[in-house]
Amino acid sequence: MTDTPARLLNLLSLLQTPREWPGSELADRLQVTPRTIRRDIERLRDLGYPVEATRGPIGGYRLVAGTAMPPLLLDDEEAVAIAVGLRAAAGEAVEGIEEASVRALAKLVQVLPSRLRHRVGSLGAATVRLDAGGPRVDPETLTVLAAAVSARERIRFTYRAGWGQPQGGGTETRRLVEPHRLVAAGRRWYLVAYDNERDDWRIFRVDRLREPQPTGARVPVRELPAEDAAAYVAQKLSSLTTTHVAVVTLHTPADRVSRWLTGPSDRLEPIDDRTCRLRTSAESLEWLAIRLAMLGCEFEVHEPAGLRDQLRILAARAAAAAVAPEGRAER
8 A cells, every 4th residue: 555645544543443453463454564554653643643552472553542632533324423422412411511512513514525414414404302401410520420430439529409309409418429320311410329428329410419529549349239320220219209110011022112111210021022011100190001001002000000090090081082072973
């Protein structure tokens, strides 16, 4: 390969794969000598790409994190995926991220080939995002919490209680915790953590959390008393706000209804290729009955008994509404 710019781009594309590349393998891939590879690596370094070299029989080259972010090479599907993600992020519940997402999207679209720009533009023109409102989260707070989770580092913060309190109310306390995971649930973010002062697991609304400060103290991994962090948040939220738990057998394959069952308390388990078991919850039996009726399949209610009564009421209302008014013919 004699075209140096093209060869550098191909070399950079290979190095962006998260692995270490022996110089001999790079030379074979690009059909050049190892000496040319060494020169090209130096050119990439001069352009700001942090390429690290290791010596020895299994040594090689790899791209590492640097002090600045040089341009990336993306394939077609990666570029479209990032553009779609930036459009979605522009309406997310993270405070201040909308403007940054729009700026990044504008830069990306500007350099996209026309065929990809058309795909991204068509998607944007065909979709509208419904703003559900809700609290916004400081992205810097999310970043600090995520770093503490990754490093298994204790963190302190001020937290405003909110359960059962009027909006904006609640007592503020300083907390010392061992962060486990961040969980995004709809428009809200939750931190799952072990509270050292209360000697128990807790969930914290991130929008009610401020002044997070890492302590530098590393801690071993604790075993969460749930299948995973998402299940733990769902369980806690259910215990705080829900009064009715339903167990239902649906006479339809699980994959047909899974996209309609995305609530934090929804648990869907296949029984066989034609039936599945649903465990869900809500604050009212009427809403549970309506949700089940909207699934468009036959089902059996195992519990609670009151849900069957509510379904009979709903069925009677629907049957009465289906009858044409007296003296008026059906059209």
